[in-house]
Amino acid sequence: MKASLPLRSFSTPCRSQFRPGFYRRTPSSSPRRWNSTNSSSGAGPASDAASSTKAFWTTSRALVLAVAASSGAYAFASTRGSLSSTAQAKEAPRYGDIKQFEKAIAELRTDLGEDAISTDDDDLHDHGYSEWSSVNADRLPVAIAYPKTTEEVSKIAKVCHKYRMPMVPYSGGSSLEANFSAPYGGMTIDFAFMDRILEVHENDLDVVVQPSIQWMHLNKELENTGLFFPVDPGPSAKIGGMVGTNCSGTNAVRYGTMKDWVVNLTVVLADGQIIKTRRRPRKTSAGYNLTGMFVGSEGTLGIVTEITLKLAPSPEQMRVGIVTFPSIRDAASAAMQVTRRAVPVQSMEIMDDVQMNVINRAGGTGRVWKELPTLFFKFSGTKAQIEDSIRITKEIVKNNKSTSFEFAKNEQEGHVLWSARKESLWSMLSLRKEGSEVWSTDVAVPISRLPDIIEKSKEELDDLKIFASLLGHIGDGNFHTSIMYNRKDPDERARVETVVHNMVNRALEMEGSCTGEHGIGLGKKESLVSELGPDTINVMRNIKRALDPHWLMNPGKIFDYSTDSKPTSITDLESGRLAGAQKKD
Structure with missing residues (x-):
């Protein structure tokens, strides 16, 4: 049953395919096992x-x-x-x-x-x-x-x-x-x-996992321990990729990003050598920080096969609230001030009026939302801590022209309120017409520059005259845009590219970053050079050559x-x- 690899001649060269169709593929629970003589139809593209x-x-x-x-x-x-x-x-x-x-x-x-x-x-x-x-x-x-x-x-x-x-x-x-x-x-x-939990150390607040376990499944398995893993990107994300891109998510404003939660890594190097970056204590001064070097390296330095992650105690209580504003700048200013006052929010997310309209049109949350720029908050801790956080936040948002402030009375109401944030991308995808696709990208800036970049980016998105929304993890200066456009219209694509590149360049001019959590990959290599400069990139090259000379x-x-x-x-x-x-x- 060994598959042969015949060589066929052909004269038509391959053409680069840029985003040919944006559809949701539900990963199977296990891979298909084939050879080339036993092909399954699998999940097909939607365009x-x-x-x-x-x-x-x-x-x-x-x-x-x-x-x-x-x-x-x-x-x-x-x-x-x-x-x-x-x-x-x-x-x-x-x-x-x-x-x-x-x-x-x-x-x-x-x-x-x-x-x-x-x-x-x-x-x-x-x-x-x-x-x-x-x-x-x-x-x-x-x-x-x-x-x-x-x-x-x-x-x-x-x-x-x-x-x-x-x-x-x-x-x-x-x-x-x-x-x-x-x-x-x-x-x-x-x-x-390789998708298993290998060890759970409840008293040490850490867990050892393999790279293909989903973070949501990990937290499901930890429910009875009173502990959880707080980094929460998209639901389909798995720990290996999360390490590779140093991702974050809605909890980043309180809990930080992936780099803050990785204790050690087992890594296979290019020649097959197996190393462990450090041992298991949370604190060490033993040599170079190799763990930090591999986090965010996108698999260019080695292949991560085991990960020891820190865990956090599950919060005693949680409250969800939403606040609307007359303008996106008012919302961004309020978010900056909440962060500046060090209010211990667990999550602080922003969605603009276009995104709220999209959610209403998709109808997947069970309620109708005000189509205004909106901040979503999660407060967690003891009852007294939450009440104090809510009091300070109400004061701040009122001073920034908030038009409404709604709090969930119980866990069920909290789930409904937060569902708008969780359904944001899928709501936009559900409204796609044939031939359209969604371009999602992100940048990060110093917190003080948030109102400026968000206001200007919002203006350019509105000028596109297509579905183009702004949302993201505003509490740590990271926000995203989602733009739905017709891929068959070269003029429309060119306008979208201009807006995306303007946003990235604007972030760099503000001493920000071309990506807060998506990584560089192929798409943002030129932006990385603009951000860090050739000398810094050359240091990275030298590190890679040392570990991966071929x-x-x-x-x-x-x-x-x-x-x-x-x-x-x-x-x-x-x-x-x-x-x-x-x-x-």
């Missing part, structure tokens, strides 16, 4: 563009394109980019050829079992293309590996290292900047079978091999091959 992309990609085509790119792209890249002020760039890395990749797949099937490696066309598409992402790579992975243990991940890394095959880690698949795409093909490592770990993400070196498109490669053949003839 013609996505369907045509999928139809084009067969196992053999994916292999041919990936190998062409991986073996040739860096060979064409310039090596003039400086590593630092004193060091020169080394020769760009080269990846294996078709025969080497076939050997790697065959060797891993022998070591791990036939079902551990998939080359099914649907599987390659699902792992290489994302309906969520603002950009997608030109290529798909060559194969998908499904390890069950850290030791199996180490075997995969050793074989991929031996045959110079790129490796891309994959857990929830819900990232927004093509963080798990495979621009150089290679092996995607899916942790679907550039095998999730290559192409965050930054390229050198300042002057950018991946050559498959169109350029194919055109060059055909031109060379014609010249020879």
Whole structure:
């Protein structure tokens, strides 16, 4: 039953597919196990563009394109980019050829079992293309590996290292900047079978988990302990990806981001070596902070296989409140002042009038909302602490022209009030017409600049004259925009791109960040250079080269091999091959 990898000739080069359809895919509870002769239909894209992309990609085509790119792209890249002020760039890395990749797949099937490696066309598409992402790579992975243990991940890394095959880690698949795409093909490592809680230390307030456990499932399992894991991004997010992007969520204003809750990591390096970044105490001064280095590295430094997470005591009580304002600037000013007064809110979220209108039109929350800029609050703690927090917050919002202040009387009412925030994205998606899609992005700024950037961004969103809303975790200076547009209209897409880029550039001008929690991936590499500068990026490159000299770990993400070196498109490669053949003839 071993899948063959025939090489087919073709003359039409692959074309980059940007967000061809934004649909919701419910992940299956376990991966499909195929070889290339046993293909399942799987979950299909919801647009013609996505369907045509999928139809084009067969196992053999994916292999041919990936190998062409991986073996040739860096060979064409310039090596003039400086590593630092004193060091020169080394020769760009080269990846294996078709025969080497076939050997790697065959060797891993022998070591791990036939079902551990998939080359099914649907599987390659699902792992290489994302309906969520603002950009997608030109290529798909060559194969998908499904390890069950850290030791199996180490075997995969050793074989991929031996045959110079790129490796891309994959857990929830819900990232927004093509963080798990495979621009150089290679092996995607899916942790679907590594989704367990390994140890719970209630008295130490920590837990050891594998990368593919969902954070919501983790909290469900912890319900009887009186503890919970407070980082809460989108419901489909899994711990491995959350580590990779240093994500956060609605609780960040009180509990911080992912980096604040990771105690240690077990990591497989590019050559298969297994390391543990530190031991389990919450406090240590023992050497470099390797844990912090891997958090947010998006799998470019190593493959995380086990995570020790801090836990927090579940709050004694919780109250939810919503406040409306006449303008988005009034809401943002109130949020800034609540933060400045150090009111211990658990969550503070903002949604503009457009988003509230979308929620009403979608009708999924069971009530009608005022279509005004709205702040959503969660207060938690003892009864006395909550009452004090509410008193101060009422005073602040009143001074900022609030038009209404509503509090939940019980847990059920609290769930209803908070449902508007939780249903925000799905409400917009439910109103899509055929051919439309949603572009979601985020920035972060110093808290004092929130009113300025939100007001200006809101003006530009309104000027688009399409569904374009502003929402997000305003309590820590991080907010998002969601824009629904017609992908078949080049003028409309160009206007949307301008607004998004203006928002990012505006955040950088305010000493902010191009991303608060989505990561860099493929989509924001140029913005990262603008934010940090080439010297800082070169320090990151040197760290990566030290751990991954052959550039095998999730290559192409965050930054390229050198300042002057950018991946050559498959169109350029194919055109060059055909031109060379014609010249020879």
